[in-house]
Amino acid sequence: MSYANIQLFPKVSYRFDSVDSTNAAAIRAINAGEWPEPGAVFWAEGQSQGRGQGGKHWHATPGANLTVSIVAYPSHLPLHALFALNQLAGIAVAHTVQAFLPAEWQDAVRLKWPNDVYVGQQKIAGILVQNGLRGNQLAWSVLGIGLNVNEAAFPAELAASATSLQILTRRAHDREAVATQLWQALSASYARTAPDQLAALGDQYHHLLYRLNVAAHYREVATGQSFQGTILGVDAAGQLRLGLEDGTEKAFSLQQLLFL
Numbered sequence: 471m472s473y474a475n476i477q478l479f480p481k482v483s484y485r486f487d488s489v490d491s492t493n494a495a496a497i498r499a500i501n502a503g504e505w506p507e508p509g510a511v512f513w514a515e516g517q518s519q520g521r522g523q524g525g526k527h528w529h530a531t532p533g534a535n536l537t538v539s540i541v542a543y544p545s546h547l548p549l550h551a552l553f554a555l556n557q558l559a560g561i562a563v564a565h566t567v568q569a570f571l572p573a574e575w576q577d578a579v580r581l582k583w584p585n586d587v588y589v590g591q592q593k594i595a596g597i598l599v600q601n602g603l604r605g606n607q608l609a610w611s612v613l614g615i616g617l618n619v620n621e622a623a624f625p626a627e628l629a630a631s632a633t634s635l636q637i638l639t640r641r642a643h644d645r646e647a648v649a650t651q652l653w654q655a656l657s658a659s660y661a662r663t664a665p666d667q668l669a670a671l672g673d674q675y676h677h678l679l680y681r682l683n684v685a686a687h688y689r690e691v692a693t694g695q696s697f698q699g700t701i702l703g704v705d706a707a708g709q710l711r712l713g714l715e716d717g718t719e720k721a722f723s724l725q726q727l728l729f730l
């Protein structure tokens with residue numbers, strides 16, 4: 471098999487004024503046998519049931535942001551390397567955000583595991599990757615991205631923890647320009663899912679990790695106990711590796727851990 475054609479260029483765009491969820495719309499098209507072409511973009515101005523990680527709702531004021539889902543068929547990826555999809559999407563969105571921020575803020579753009587995009591202590595983008603299998607092979611993947619571009623103000627419960635390009639730079643941004651940057655960044659990082667590039671993809675992700683090598687507090691969901699840990703990285707299965715105070719190391723899945 472040749473990996474030279476591992477690329478993701480958006481050629482087709484399905485635009486909706488309003489839809490339940492762009493991820494759901496893309497998955498419906500796939501399940502209906504329409505097989506949107508690789509890189510096809512489902513783009514909505516507004517979503518009535520925008521989906522976030524862990525069944526949460528995704529807030530976005532209609533017409534202000536990017537709420538998009540990109541279809542890919544990464545059948546070259548072995549199932550044990552699925553987390554590469556979260557990594558590639560996170561890296562691409564982080565690089566897109568960096569492109570619209572001043573040079574002195576570049577280091578503040580981080581990936582809060584698994585793939586929330588942060589600027590400083592505030593979330594600017596969320597990513598929901600959904601995959602479908604055929605037998606024990608990856609058949610399709612939908613990369614759902616919500617990027618806060620021109621959100622001017624968030625509801626009270628999000629005001630402290632969320633931000634947008636407009637809030638940070640005090641000016642509105644052309645969403646088409648942000649989208650063009652995003653497609654380029656996605657194509658570049660998608661190419662890095664080729665087998666001989668996966669290690670480089672993992673390194674890029676590692677260096678963008680929020681709180682990397684920083685001691686901070688976490689809570690284990692099962693016990694309710696809080697503890698101090700230091701993020702060491704992410705393992706091949708996508709679990710977060712924390713160094714503990716007693717010198718040991720433990721890996722956590724998303725359901726097992728809360729950031730404090």
Ligand code: BTN
Pocket residue numbers: 490491492493494517519520521522523524526528536537538539586595596597598614615616617
């Ligand atoms: C998260 O932060 O929990 C993930 C949020 C992902 C939101 C995007 S918006 C476009 C796409 N469609 C959805 O329903 N969700 C994703």
